[in-house]
Amino acid sequence: MLEFMQQLVNGLSLGAIYALIALGYTMVYGIIMLINFAHGDIMMVGAYVGFFSISILGSNIVVAMIFAMVSCALLGVVIEKVAYKPLRNSTRIAALITAIGVSLFLEYITLYFLTAQQRVYPDSAFPLHKYEVLGLVISNKDIFIIVSAVILMIILQYIIKRTKTGKAMRAVSLDREAAMLMGISVDRIVSVTFAIGSALAAAAGVMIGLYYNAINPLMGIIPGLKAFVAAVLGGIGLIPGAMVGGFLMGVLETLVSGYGSSMYRDAVAFGVLILILLIKPTGLFGKNTGEKV
Amino acid sequence: MEDKRRRWGKFLLEVIVLAALFTVVQYLIATGLLNRYYQINLTLMGINIILAVSLNLINGFTGQLSLGHAGFMAIGAFASVIMTTLLGYPFMIGILAGMLAAAVAGFIIGVPTLRLKGDYLAIATLGFGEIIRVVLQNIDYIGGPAGISGISKMTTWPVLFIATVITIVVIVNMINSSYGRAIISVREDEIAAEIMGVNTTKYKVLAFVVGAGFAGLAGALYAHYFYIIKPETFNFLKSFDILVMVVLGGLGSTTGAVIAAAFITALNVVLQEYAAVRMIIYALILIIVMIYRPQGLLGNKELTRRSFDKIWSGRHVSSANK
Numbered sequence: 252m253l254e255f256m257q258q259l260v261n262g263l264s265l266g267a268i269y270a271l272i273a274l275g276y277t278m279v280y281g282i283i284m285l286i287n288f289a290h291g292d293i294m295m296v297g298a299y300v301g302f303f304s305i306s307i308l309g310s311n312i313v314v315a316m317i318f319a320m321v322s323c324a325l326l327g328v329v330i331e332k333v334a335y336k337p338l339r340n341s342t343r344i345a346a347l348i349t350a351i352g353v354s355l356f357l358e359y360i361t362l363y364f365l366t367a368q369q370r371v372y373p374d375s376a377f378p379l380h381k382y383e384v385l386g387l388v389i390s391n392k393d394i395f396i397i398v399s400a401v402i403l404m405i406i407l408q409y410i411i412k413r414t415k416t417g418k419a420m421r422a423v424s425l426d427r428e429a430a431m432l433m434g435i436s437v438d439r440i441v442s443v444t445f446a447i448g449s450a451l452a453a454a455a456g457v458m459i460g461l462y463y464n465a466i467n468p469l470m471g472i473i474p475g476l477k478a479f480v481a482a483v484l485g486g487i488g489l490i491p492g493a494m495v496g497g498f499l500m501g502v503l504e505t506l507v508s509g510y511g512s513s514m515y516r517d518a519v520a521f522g523v524l525i526l527i528l529l530i531k532p533t534g535l536f537g538k539n540t541g542e543k544v
Numbered sequence: 545m546e547d548k549r550r551r552w553g554k555f556l557l558e559v560i561v562l563a564a565l566f567t568v569v570q571y572l573i574a575t576g577l578l579n580r581y582y583q584i585n586l587t588l589m590g591i592n593i594i595l596a597v598s599l600n601l602i603n604g605f606t607g608q609l610s611l612g613h614a615g616f617m618a619i620g621a622f623a624s625v626i627m628t629t630l631l632g633y634p635f636m637i638g639i640l641a642g643m644l645a646a647a648v649a650g651f652i653i654g655v656p657t658l659r660l661k662g663d664y665l666a667i668a669t670l671g672f673g674e675i676i677r678v679v680l681q682n683i684d685y686i687g688g689p690a691g692i693s694g695i696s697k698m699t700t701w702p703v704l705f706i707a708t709v710i711t712i713v714v715i716v717n718m719i720n721s722s723y724g725r726a727i728i729s730v731r732e733d734e735i736a737a738e739i740m741g742v743n744t745t746k747y748k749v750l751a752f753v754v755g756a757g758f759a760g761l762a763g764a765l766y767a768h769y770f771y772i773i774k775p776e777t778f779n780f781l782k783s784f785d786i787l788v789m790v791v792l793g794g795l796g797s798t799t800g801a802v803i804a805a806a807f808i809t810a811l812n813v814v815l816q817e818y819a820a821v822r823m824i825i826y827a828l829i830l831i832i833v834m835i836y837r838p839q840g841l842l843g844n845k846e847l848t849r850r851s852f853d854k855i856w857s858g859r860h861v862s863s864a865n866k
Binding site: 285286334337338341342343344345346347348349351352353354355356358359360362363476479480483512514515517518520521522524525528529532 | 659784787826831
């Protein structure tokens with residue numbers, strides 16, 4: 252039982268990271284119905300920005316995270332303007348293929364300039380402490396990851412529920428054309444959505460750097476796919492769904508590698524995806540809407 | 545009557561062109577003018593053509609975006625190697641086993657996933673492709689992550705040539721048959737096709753199974769040329785490779801897929817030493833083609849003798865043909 256609780260605790264911090272990435276997927280999907288395949292790679296860029304601001308500028312982890320979030324927000328907006336905006340009225344398959352292209356581009360341009368070499372997050376940025384509570388071992392990294400993820404989620408909820416921009420975002424996701432007629436600048440809202448989503452991904456990237464210690468140019472692919480699964484699990488387009496889905500995926504993954512084979516860790520995520528798509532494609536929180544002809 | 549004769553003439557011409565192509569390359573190999581380096585790339589070209597043409601059947605003609613093609617290739621490769629290297633059957637049995645295994649896998653995966661649409665289907669097939677790889681890595685009988693080595697080289701030029709031609713002929717004939725029309729109707733408008741009485745699920749699964757089977761063929765040929773196969777070779781980047789060929793050539797153009805596969809293979813040879821640059825170029829191809837020419841270079845048109853006639857004789861003929 253104690254071991255099970257321990258796995259649960261370990262899974263929570265991983266789940267928080269997945270939840271942050273999943274939020275970006277879900278927000279972008281909610282607004283323009285695009286699976287932003289490059290989202291995991293934006294996270295990777297965030298991890299590198301964080302790494303360099305710690306190792307070169309010597310900033311502390313919080314500053315590094317904010318720095319990564321700002322630069323990735325800009326990157327997200329640029330990607331949207333350059334690659335996705337011209338395709339807004341074309342088929343979804345065309346948009347998806349473009350997103351795959353953007354994803355490959357980010358991966359290999361990073362690989363080209365920074366080489367495939369693994370980089371280790373400097374320990375000095377975050378000295379590890381372990382605490383024992385009721386027989387459970389919790390590290391300060393886990394606490395930092397979970398607390399900052401929760402803070403970011405609260406800020407996100409505030410933006411979406413209480414601000415005018417958030418209201419506009421909800422309106423666009425409900426009905427883009429009607430929102431346009433009501434005087435909402437859809438282009439601006441799409442940019443804001445990409446900025447927020449990418450900033451969350453960047454924060455997750457820095458957290459992954461802390462969690463796994465090492466980063467490399469292709470690190471975004473698998474967490475990106477898993478976060479996507481998390482978003483689908485919770486119901487894509489739904490913000491609470493992405494949060495719950497993220498935590499579920501994290502816990503599930505640590506349980507599988509804890510009790511089963513860690514070789515199957517990555518396969519489980521896809522297994523979950525296929526199951527959920529077959530049983531309830533709208534996700535745990537989704538409502539079924541019929542297909543319109 | 546005349547029409548029939550013309551069709552025969554066309555057929556005869558095609559046979560002669562193919563036979564000539566075969567003989568010339570065979571002569572070059574036999575006399576040693578085509579060294580091993582070029583032979584390897586020639587083989588890769590043939591394999592890539594098979595992969596691109598078969599993926600084009602699923603992605604281009606049926607309009608179902610599949611990102612798991614490398615998974616079927618892996619199944620074909622391992623199934624054929626089990627038959628030949630581990631059990632000692634002849635290569636022909638190995639090829640058939642590879643195709644059959646991949647087709648069966650395509651059926652098992654296709655039936656549930658093809659209920660999904662568009663981007664969900666893309667992600668689900670990507671997931672299945674990765675699951676296939678992870679499962680293969682965990683089977684000790686086929687060597688786990690290390691894979692199988694010491695496979696005897698049996699993919700010769702005649703085998704490769706015949707396999708490529710059969711793939712193209714089968715898929716082109718399928719597209720031009722009533723099955724093909726049903727398949728294309730699914731791509732154009734699935735709901736309308738269903739209302740007209742087309743069993744859309746059946747045709748989607750059919751295209752998926754045939755496409756997977758030929759991917760298995762490509763896998764079998766690949767395995768029996770490169771001595772060693774590892775599950776890791778067939779990861780989703782390999783699927784993206786094939787996708788780039790299909791997208792570049794034109795979603796729904798077999799000649800486009802053939803040309804793009806040949807072009808991309810040649811590009812790989814040129815950029816062999818710069819792997820990262822190669823992938824950056826791939827990425828840019830995907831983005832630029834989708835933004836400026838989303839239907840691919842050839843669109844859904846085929847490059848035939850008539851289109852050559854049109855190009856050579858200029859606008860005159862093309863306007864007269866209309």
